[in-house]
Amino acid sequence: xxxxxxxxxxxRIEGHARITIQLDETGKVADAQFHVTxxxxxxxxxxxxxxxxxxxxxxxxxxxxxxxxLMASSKACDDLLAVEIPPNAxxxxxxxxxxxxxxxxxxxxxxxxxxxxxxxxxxDPAKRNIFGLIQDHPDFARDGIMLRKFGQDIxxxxxxxxxxxxxxxxGGVSAPLxxxxxxxxxxMIPDALARALRAxxxxxxxxxxxxAEVDAFANFPTMFVGLVSADRLLEHYDGSLxxxxxxxxPVAELREPRGYASLIGEAVEKHSFLKSPYFRPxxxxxxxxxxxxxxxxxxxxxxxxxxxxxxxxxFRQRLGRAPQSSFHYHWARLxxxxxxxxxxxxxxxxxxxxxxxxxxxxxxxxxxGVGISEAPRGxxxxxxxxxxxxxxxxxxxxxxxxxxxLAMNRGVLQVARRFVDGNRLQEGMLNRVExxxxxxxxxxxxxxxxxxxxxxxxxxxxxQGEVCDALQRQD
Amino acid sequence: xxxxxASSVESLTLRINGKDVSCRAGDTILQAVRDxxxxxxxxxxxxxxxxxxxxxxxxxxxxxxxxLHAACATACQEGMEVQTDxxxxxxxxxxxxxxxxxERNHICSVCxxxxxxxxxxxxxxxxxxxxxxxxxxxxxxxxxxxDRMRLDHNRCILCTRCVRVCAEVEGARTKDVKGRGVxxxxxxxxxxxxxxxxxxxxxxxxxxxxxxGALTHRGVxxxxxxxxxxxxxxxxxxxxxxx
Numbered sequence: 001x002x003x004x005x006x007x008x009x010x011x012r013i014e015g016h017a018r019i020t021i022q023l024d025e026t027g028k029v030a031d032a033q034f035h036v037t038x039x040x041x042x043x044x045x046x047x048x049x050x051x052x053x054x055x056x057x058x059x060x061x062x063x064x065x066x067x068x069x070l071m072a073s074s075k076a077c078d079d080l081l082a083v084e085i086p087p088n089a090x091x092x093x094x095x096x097x098x099x100x101x102x103x104x105x106x107x108x109x110x111x112x113x114x115x116x117x118x119x120x121x122x123x124d125p126a127k128r129n130i131f132g133l134i135q136d137h138p139d140f141a142r143d144g145i146m147l148r149k150f151g152q153d154i155x156x157x158x159x160x161x162x163x164x165x166x167x168x169x170x171g172g173v174s175a176p177l178x179x180x181x182x183x184x185x186x187x188m189i190p191d192a193l194a195r196a197l198r199a200x201x202x203x204x205x206x207x208x209x210x211x212a213e214v215d216a217f218a219n220f221p222t223m224f225v226g227l228v229s230a231d232r233l234l235e236h237y238d239g240s241l242x243x244x245x246x247x248x249x250p251v252a253e254l255r256e257p258r259g260y261a262s263l264i265g266e267a268v269e270k271h272s273f274l275k276s277p278y279f280r281p282x283x284x285x286x287x288x289x290x291x292x293x294x295x296x297x298x299x300x301x302x303x304x305x306x307x308x309x310x311x312x313x314x315f316r317q318r319l320g321r322a323p324q325s326s327f328h329y330h331w332a333r334l335x336x337x338x339x340x341x342x343x344x345x346x347x348x349x350x351x352x353x354x355x356x357x358x359x360x361x362x363x364x365x366x367x368x369g370v371g372i373s374e375a376p377r378g379x380x381x382x383x384x385x386x387x388x389x390x391x392x393x394x395x396x397x398x399x400x401x402x403x404x405x406l407a408m409n410r411g412v413l414q415v416a417r418r419f420v421d422g423n424r425l426q427e428g429m430l431n432r433v434e435x436x437x438x439x440x441x442x443x444x445x446x447x448x449x450x451x452x453x454x455x456x457x458x459x460x461x462x463x464q465g466e467v468c469d470a471l472q473r474q475d
Numbered sequence: 476x477x478x479x480x481a482s483s484v485e486s487l488t489l490r491i492n493g494k495d496v497s498c499r500a501g502d503t504i505l506q507a508v509r510d511x512x513x514x515x516x517x518x519x520x521x522x523x524x525x526x527x528x529x530x531x532x533x534x535x536x537x538x539x540x541x542x543l544h545a546a547c548a549t550a551c552q553e554g555m556e557v558q559t560d561x562x563x564x565x566x567x568x569x570x571x572x573x574x575x576x577x578e579r580n581h582i583c584s585v586c587x588x589x590x591x592x593x594x595x596x597x598x599x600x601x602x603x604x605x606x607x608x609x610x611x612x613x614x615x616x617x618x619x620x621x622d623r624m625r626l627d628h629n630r631c632i633l634c635t636r637c638v639r640v641c642a643e644v645e646g647a648r649t650k651d652v653k654g655r656g657v658x659x660x661x662x663x664x665x666x667x668x669x670x671x672x673x674x675x676x677x678x679x680x681x682x683x684x685x686x687x688g689a690l691t692h693r694g695v696x697x698x699x700x701x702x703x704x705x706x707x708x709x710x711x712x713x714x715x716x717x718x
Contacts, residue, residue: 048616048617049617050617050619050625050627050693052587052693052694052695052696052697053585053587053696053697055696055697056584056585056696056697056698057585057697060584060585164584166589166696166697166698169696169699170696174696174699361694363693363694389619389620389670390619390693391617391619
């Protein structure tokens, strides 16, 4: 009898999703799918609005990574204005983007994923969350909370508020950095760096405890996509979009963002509201690729900052240049936290960082514009078309999580096949199915985020839809 | 040179919120209230423009009268007893602002006037943290055709300050109101795009008197639009002084 397991409300991810696992007649996994069940509509309801409002409106897509949307949207608007923003505006935007990277990675690693790593995939669900961490590993939990605070505080100091700052505007930023705020940010760096290094050291102790998970967590060859700088170093704000094969060897490079559609296609699947982007020359679904911290570290020759490069060397010695298991996203995330803090310090030390020339003003000079930046979870593309009066006529957004959609679906199937036995349903099996999703740190709605407290019900259904077994996770 | 106001103006005494106050004959209740440092909310009224009496936010209770009166359009009378605040008035004011918010698309968080908006400030002052009425969510245009200014009908509350300042201060009479009820809208000339208006002098007065993000400069991002109202009392004073 064919049966379906539904994980309704995937926990400890940002947003809402459902996983269904189809079993064959012997209780073995036949298929699995990751469904994103939210519909937002941003691309539609911005039509008719002035382009100058776009960064602030698009930032509302997400409460965790609004800065990422601010960056991609502002860059798309810069493209519409056809202006070069002042160099210091670019520096300040970079600082905010890196602060966002640090706080979002801290949230993903410490709050959402580390409970699995520390308490075990089969650990008590009542404890396997941030509150359990605070209770049993208070110093570790504090490091995560303080790293998130570090990033959020910088965003607040630059943009006036920590969530949804409207500070990044078409043509630059709306206000320069003050000396007082620069000194305040600089004073926070040593503590943040110490916490990031301590967490990375701690991770070394647990990373080898999960060989089965390393082996089965979306462990398959795919292409990698991400921004790299002109000198092929780690990059999150600008640069060219590099496409590599599964070994990390470049196969295509996009220097002009407006040409993205020649390399990235978007497929629509009936089972999900999330589109499935793919590398167009390879077609769908063979053009599967991964984005995010792991992809960025595969693509970059190095980080360009000493402590992050040191950790990247260890990473590559252990895993090679292009690790295939998505379990390694966790380690890559920690390396990027170190990089983010070091790079913020470097930018703050720039002699012109207090320059008040932070905005270029222009009218729309182009009717179509594209902005690409790296969100914490991967490449983010905003593509706008406007009319001659500067009103939005069309928008297309390719969100970082969307880029990983094909890989997440395939990863869910791989984990389900490895760990789920329909004849003997256990909570830990299904937690692993969720945990592979957490590796990618998806931001599904970007507006809601659960912390392991969402009620979870898994049902085993007969082909006729009758419930024959169920597991219930309570609030 | 500014001429002195004649000292022989008749004065009146009335009671506002239990306090005896005096004012000049012909003053409105709103003037008397504000001259005595008491608060009374308004949106359509603006010093230097004729009275419109449309927003109904300055409604007050007058002893002996069962109905409410618009303070901006009601002259003070000797011995009048006025109440500017009560549960009933607060209830009505709150309802008026909620209805304004529900009528069009006032999305403060992504509005260019966020933080500098009279409607938003008033809603905050009245403690409006939610709207009890169903939002109409009308599909309204943004007129971005003018070279320097923008009219966003989504944010308009039809206070007509722009219509009055255009006619009474600038003298251009470019702006007007078309339609009735919820279909009413600000227009330029014969309901044509602002950028095609032949009478608009591009003076920008309408932008500065607009209490919300409906009339703004082009090129401003969210939260960046601030209005400069000082020009209006200055112009009024200069015209009174040099007729």
